[in-house]
Amino acid sequence: MARSSKKEKELICSTHxxxxxxAASLYSVEFESTAVKDLREVFTEVRKTxxxxxxxxxVARERGQAMENRLQEYRNAIEGLGFERVKE
Numbered sequence: 001m002a003r004s005s006k007k008e009k010e011l012i013c014s015t016h017x018x019x020x021x022x023a024a025s026l027y028s029v030e031f032e033s034t035a036v037k038d039l040r041e042v043f044t045e046v047r048k049t050x051x052x053x054x055x056x057x058x059v060a061r062e063r064g065q066a067m068e069n070r071l072q073e074y075r076n077a078i079e080g081l082g083f084e085r086v087k088e
Contacts, residue, residue, distance in 0.1 A: 015060040019057060026046060029042060
């Protein structure tokens with residue numbers, strides 16, 4: 001049987017962990033000890049990391065929204081069966 005080429009989904013918390021790791025890596029950038037001639041390269045890497053953080057944040061937001069939508073569907077289905085949530 002052929003294996004599926006479908007990419008395995010990454011968990012939302014794994015995406016957030018990656019965002020935290022990338023953000024923390026920005027704190028370790030040493031501007032003071034960087035030679036002026038190397039600053040362009042440093043800034044390029046910082047911008048690249050910031051773009052990756054932004055993309056991952058959007059992915060996490062979309063996954064979170066999809067999860068909320070599914071939960072709302074489940075709640076509607078359960079309430080449609082006649083069950084209701086009673087808060088005490």
